[in-house]
Amino acid sequence: MQIPHKSVLLKETIEVFQNIHEGYIVDCTVGYGGHSEAILKQNDHIKMICIDRDSQAIEFSKRRLKPFEDRVVFVQGRFAQVINRYKDFPIKGVLADIGVSSLQLDSNERGFGFNSNTLDMRMDSSQSLSAKDVINYYSLEKLENIFKEYGEIREYKKVASLIVNRREKKLFESSIEFSNFIAKHLTNRKKIHPATLVFQAIRIEVNNELEELKKLLDSIQNLHIHKCLVAIISFHSLEDKIVKQTFKRWQKSCVCDENVLKCVCGNNHSIGKVLTKKPIVPKGEEIENNPRSRSSKLRVFKIDRG
Numbered sequence: 386m387q388i389p390h391k392s393v394l395l396k397e398t399i400e401v402f403q404n405i406h407e408g409y410i411v412d413c414t415v416g417y418g419g420h421s422e423a424i425l426k427q428n429d430h431i432k433m434i435c436i437d438r439d440s441q442a443i444e445f446s447k448r449r450l451k452p453f454e455d456r457v458v459f460v461q462g463r464f465a466q467v468i469n470r471y472k473d474f475p476i477k478g479v480l481a482d483i484g485v486s487s488l489q490l491d492s493n494e495r496g497f498g499f500n501s502n503t504l505d506m507r508m509d510s511s512q513s514l515s516a517k518d519v520i521n522y523y524s525l526e527k528l529e530n531i532f533k534e535y536g537e538i539r540e541y542k543k544v545a546s547l548i549v550n551r552r553e554k555k556l557f558e559s560s561i562e563f564s565n566f567i568a569k570h571l572t573n574r575k576k577i578h579p580a581t582l583v584f585q586a587i588r589i590e591v592n593n594e595l596e597e598l599k600k601l602l603d604s605i606q607n608l609h610i611h612k613c614l615v616a617i618i619s620f621h622s623l624e625d626k627i628v629k630q631t632f633k634r635w636q637k638s639c640v641c642d643e644n645v646l647k648c649v650c651g652n653n654h655s656i657g658k659v660l661t662k663k664p665i666v667p668k669g670e671e672i673e674n675n676p677r678s679r680s681s682k683l684r685v686f687k688i689d690r691g
């Protein structure tokens with residue numbers, strides 16, 4: 386079977402779960418099953434709940450993980466919603482490797498890549514909002530906002546107005562047409578394609594990625610599990626910041642306002658401990674073999690409610 390996606394930080398991620406010998410581990414983003422397969426091999430007795438919003442990913446993983454079928458449940462859907470359905474299960478580990486998979490990026494018809502002939506970028510092909518709607522029909526202000534917030538693009542006003550002027554003459558039909566248009570007008574001193582941040586912003590908007598991540602973290606907290614290891618891999622600073630701040634908040638025992646002189650909250654709100662003061666990042670060798678891993682960061686939290 387040809388594997389279209391190289392799992393990032395594979396060894397480092399499965400090591401997080403190596404001492405779990407019973408119960409369930411949830412893979413919130415099974416993708417092409419790489420992390421799940423390695424966990425199932427390593428942890429003989431555990432079961433897994435494997436989630437993805439992309440039906441192609443679920444179909445692929447079902448085939449890849451066939452040898453372990455009696456230990457795996459597959460669910461297509463958005464991770465925060467799905468995980469809530471399993472709150473009565475003995476969950477001992479949660480993994481989320483967020484972002485896009487190589488198959489999504491490399492499939493012409495999914496519209497994630499710069500050279501694609503479509504303009505789509507939906508992780509779940511059954512949802513209605515696509516990149517075409519965002520680029521061709523969002524207002525100037527909305528475009529400015531997503532380029533500023535999700536792309537952190539300095540020239541966000543210029544990019545938005547270029548798009549609006551051009552689409553008044555002719556709507557954008559494909560990613561290749563759109564990325565060439567951006568490249569013609571934006572220069573980039575870094576070694577990345579000039580349209581990288583614009584594509585990132587549109588993808589985040591289409592898939593509501595930051596909100597999804599926040600909802601997932603809230604759902605994990607609200608599962609009220611006693612002991613559980615939570616490992617999150619992110620691919621850009623916006624996601625990493627959400628993970629870092631949430632883990633910090635989870636660890637905090639006192640939740641009083643900063644300005645109060647004396648603690649009045651009971652000082653007993655911590656749900657566990659951050660295990661990664663600094664995020665785990667890929668080594669040079671991994672980046673050489675899989676350049677897409679270069680921006681990945683793994684953070685781990687140990688929920689321990691005593």
Ligand SMILES: C[S@@+](CC[C@H](N)C(=O)[O-])C[C@H]1O[C@@H](n2cnc3c(N)ncnc32)[C@H](O)[C@@H]1O
Nearest residue numbers: 392414416417418419420437438439463464482
């Ligand atoms: C980087 S890939 C995961 C790769 C996987 N760990 C592997 O080793 O093959 C990320 C996956 O997360 C899925 N995904 C992203 N956001 C999601 C969400 N809110 N709910 C469920 N799946 C999501 C994407 O569809 C994609 O397949």
